[in-house]
Amino acid sequence: MDEPLIALEPGERLLWSGRPRRIAPTGLEWYRLVFGSVMVSGFAVAIGLPAPGAAVTFGSIGLAIVWAPVLWRLRTTRRAVYAVTDQRVVVADRVSGRIRTCEYLSDLESPVVRRDQDGGGRLTLTRRDGSVYLLGYSLPKKGQPAPIELFDVPDVDGLRDLIVHEQAAG
Secondary structure: OOOOOOOOOOOOOEEEEEOOOOOOOOHHHHHHHHHHHHHHHHHHHHHOOOOHHHHHHHHHHHHHHHHHHHHHHHHHHHOEEEEEEOOEEEEEEOOOOOEEEEEEHHHEOOOEEEEOOOOOEEEEEOEOOOEEEEOOEEEEOOOOOOOEEEEEEOOHHHHHHHHHHHHHHO
16 A cells, blocks of 8 residues: 555544556547547638638647646546545645545445456545436536546455445444
8 A cells, every 4th residue: 555645633544545556548538639639620620720820829729628628637646646544535646745635434425436447447436415416427516526536446346345334334
């Protein structure tokens, strides 16, 4: 276990810590990158910008709009460290040590797992009172924090079982 750069609360004990194994775009992010790039290029050609400078400017702004959210998630995930204690789930920045998000296990629903072929996967934790369900997906209510997502966790089923066990015990 990687030791996270977080301060434990009094009486709290660390059960699991780790970081993402690999950092890569997800399926929807690949779609966004490819489809968005094609759409920006097609739109630039369709409007027929006469000056090369205008086409480059338009293309650069369009690609920045398409690529920026994906690159931001990859950057923040690369710097993330995860910790699960007997009381809460913490996502911190491993470079600065700043806690990005933290929720108590008693306030969270059971974790939702999306598995990869290699046994790892993504673990999503939502607040009990902070989400609505639309087409099988949990979406945050207006004004509520986004769900906590632990990306590319090595033994995602083991971590889910650990969290469910602690939620039942607490």
